[in-house]
Amino acid sequence: MLPIPFFIMLFGIYWAEQEQIDELDSMTISMLVPAPVHSMLLSEQFTGRELLFYQAGSPVYRELWAGKVCWLLVGAHKSGDEAPAFEHILIFPGFVYRRV
DSSP states (O other), X not given: OTHHHHHHHHHHHHHHHHHHHHHSOHHHHHHHSOOOSSOOBOXXXXXXXXXXXXXXXXXXXXXXXXXXXXXEEEEEOOTTSOOOOTTEEEETTTEEEEEO
């Protein structure tokens, strides 16, 4: 008997939350839901070699391999810097790699 009232309570919470989200305007949603600053690639899309350290729970490698293409670590990307140049990629958690 207990699962039925619990399910009804969760459904009511979900329904009320959806109504509140629907009433928000686009400016309020943009303040509450952060948009990605740069399109960062995830390090899981590559095979890494020469592990240097961990940053934000993600490994940082000296070399990243995507198939036969090698990318070398250039350095950290600061939030105020420009987007990486051509032949460079930005990898989460904020490191720039150059194509070899």
